Amino acid sequence: MQTHVDAITLKQLRAFVAIARYENLAQAAEVMFVSRAAMSQTLQELETRLGRPVFDRVRKRLVINDNGRQLLPLASEIIERMQSLNGLFDQQKASVAHLRLGASQTVGSYLLPGQLAKWQLADALPDITIRNTSELVSMVENYELDMAWVEGEVDRPMIQAEPCHSDQMSIICSAGDEPASSVSLSSLADQAWIVREAGSGSRRFFETALLSRLPDAHILLSMNSNEAVLNAVASGLGLGFLSGLSIADALAAGRVAVVDVDETFVRPFYLITHKQRYHSESHARLADLLHLSS
Numbered sequence: 424m425q426t427h428v429d430a431i432t433l434k435q436l437r438a439f440v441a442i443a444r445y446e447n448l449a450q451a452a453e454v455m456f457v458s459r460a461a462m463s464q465t466l467q468e469l470e471t472r473l474g475r476p477v478f479d480r481v482r483k484r485l486v487i488n489d490n491g492r493q494l495l496p497l498a499s500e501i502i503e504r505m506q507s508l509n510g511l512f513d514q515q516k517a518s519v520a521h522l523r524l525g526a527s528q529t530v531g532s533y534l535l536p537g538q539l540a541k542w543q544l545a546d547a548l549p550d551i552t553i554r555n556t557s558e559l560v561s562m563v564e565n566y567e568l569d570m571a572w573v574e575g576e577v578d579r580p581m582i583q584a585e586p587c588h589s590d591q592m593s594i595i596c597s598a599g600d601e602p603a604s605s606v607s608l609s610s611l612a613d614q615a616w617i618v619r620e621a622g623s624g625s626r627r628f629f630e631t632a633l634l635s636r637l638p639d640a641h642i643l644l645s646m647n648s649n650e651a652v653l654n655a656v657a658s659g660l661g662l663g664f665l666s667g668l669s670i671a672d673a674l675a676a677g678r679v680a681v682v683d684v685d686e687t688f689v690r691p692f693y694l695i696t697h698k699q700r701y702h703s704e705s706h707a708r709l710a711d712l713l714h715l716s717s
């Protein structure tokens with residue numbers, strides 16, 4: 424099938440990226456302020472220029488295929504470079520409003536809001552997606568996010584990670600159940616634990632910092648939010664292991680207490696991006712804003 428790549432337009436690439444992002448033709452059309460029919464026609468024009476489809480049509484749904492997955496990072500980079508070109512001679516700093524930022528639950532719930540409040544006066548805000556660390560890594564790998572702020576180390580070949588803040592994890596129990604004095608970690612081996620779900624940064628740190636040294640520890644419940652873990656611990660179901668950021672209000676309210684052990688647990692946060700993604704001035708500005716909290 425003959426291709427006419429040199430005839431591809433920026434409008435067609437923008438339409439393709441929007442459809443790939445929302446996985447819905449009508450929603451992509453709404454975001455680009457065009458009709459559904461116009462969006463469909465633009466996509467057809469792109470596929471004609473390429474000489475192959477970039478989406479599979481599955482029961483009236485558009486599902487990105489291998490051709491589309493190969494095109495997506497290149498199309499995203501072209502759009503980013505054009506945005507950089509538009510702002511090259513602009514006296515104002517690059518806006519971060521069009522960027523997509525992911526944040527893990529602890530970062531997104533307790534650290535990021537304070538930063539957003541600082542930016543509001545000067546900048547429109549980026550789109551924010553809050554998921555657990557594992558989900559965010561996959562989204563960055565698939566170009567669904569421009570960057571993400573996550574808990575714990577990320578060891579994936581296509582992910583670039585740089586430290587960005589840290590916090591201290593604490594072992595917690597229900598109020599009134601805390602030991603009278605400091606205890607050793609080994610003395611907690613027979614306790615029941617309430618932990619975050621697999622794939623979260625908090626769960627991974629629990630496994631590396633505690634579970635590796637307490638192999639017989641009993642995980643009673645696995646829950647997908649910090650608040651759920653806090654409520655279970657406050658009810659006396661077992662011990663928890665959470666960020667100091669997430670337990671501050673519960674401590675102040677007397678709902679839970681910190682178990683004083685003979686060591687501290689500090690974990691880093693990381694700002695992650697795709698190694699092959701073009702980093703525009705807007706990307707650099709967003710990274711700088713996030714590092715201001717460090």
